[in-house]
Amino acid sequence: MGTDTKAHMGGDKPDREEGQGGGPGEEALAAAVARWIRPEIRVLSAYRVPDAADLIKLDAMENPYAWPPELVEEWLEVLRRVSLNRYPDAAARGLRRRLRQVFQIPADKEILLGNGSDELIQLLILAVAAPGRKVLAPEPAFSMYRMITIFCGLEYVGVPLRADFALDREAMLAALDEHQPAVVFLDYPNNPSGRLFSEADVRAVIEAAPGLVVVDEAYHSFAGASFMAALQEYPHLLILRTLSKMGLAGLRLGLLVGDRAWLREIDKIRLPYNVNVLTQESADFALRHREVLEAQAAAIRRDRAVLQDALAALPGVAVYPSRANFILFRVPAGRSGHIFQALREAGVLVKHLHRDEGLLRDCLRVTVGTPDENRAFLEALREALAVHGAQPGAGNDPRNA
């Protein structure tokens, strides 16, 4: 796999690298790969993270704003003093202190840092991995819950959300009882729908879960809700956060918060120095200037409402209300591929989520960009719908999903 590829379950086209195909020894090599690489890994296909060069990039829930030039200068001054010849502080003490203060983390709870929250999901699943163990999450949810579960050799249980992407409380409780999962992941808000599950439903799941429950608050800056305070009520609850969506995706920093008894064990699996010195210093600097990031998040929340209304006014488009920095929308039946491609040709990259089965039929997801980017996206979508068939009211009502 190249550096810009990610393993992926089905759906997308396999990534064909140059040089594949039958030379001498190829068969023996294929047999060796088949013998030693686990079958559940071999059935995964890889897809290239799309090249977004020259495109308006609205596919990955990034914050579209740069820092003001004075702030960039100040940051570069900080980096000038960093000793690249030394290993980073393995415990990242200074950064953890800063995060504790900024995210109001209860004094008696511990923080574990990861190279993105992806890594923390992996560490947690590795810590519970044993034959027959299961991980459970709603379906659809952040795709790495499933992927990492499979990488680590556990069984994944996806419990379908309701047609409006609310948690199906009864189905969740029945699945918890039947499968006894070691870990439950709840993305709050949910990716890809943007739906914030009801607090009562989340509490019902936490209270019924036999193992750990992770409430993944990746989109916390845009949600206006959190389970951080509920850590005091539920000793088996962990909160996952990331700095990616608030404007620091390039740094790769995630944090897992919870009782020391859990995190002490998970920390044993963490590779030393997993958070590099440039990330530690840059994140600490950014959080000292968090008013800039907070103002950007406020602009994104404001523009989300504008974009949501504009999408809802387009004939043939159904929009799902979002508490994140992206919006899920549905286009007329069978048209999502054409519309995705037309958007791309018009210079706008969104995420094509359509699957033949399940709730994401005919769905696309757009990240909230700058006002100019949002306007360009809407213009391109309007044209794409005109060409590829807007069918007002036909098969695109979220309640019929």
Ligand SMILES: Cc1ncc(COP(=O)(O)O)c(C=O)c1O
């Ligand atoms: C719900 C959720 N959790 C975690 C992540 C991963 O974030 P990170 O950049 O910290 O690995 C994402 C990224 O899309 C996400 O949607």
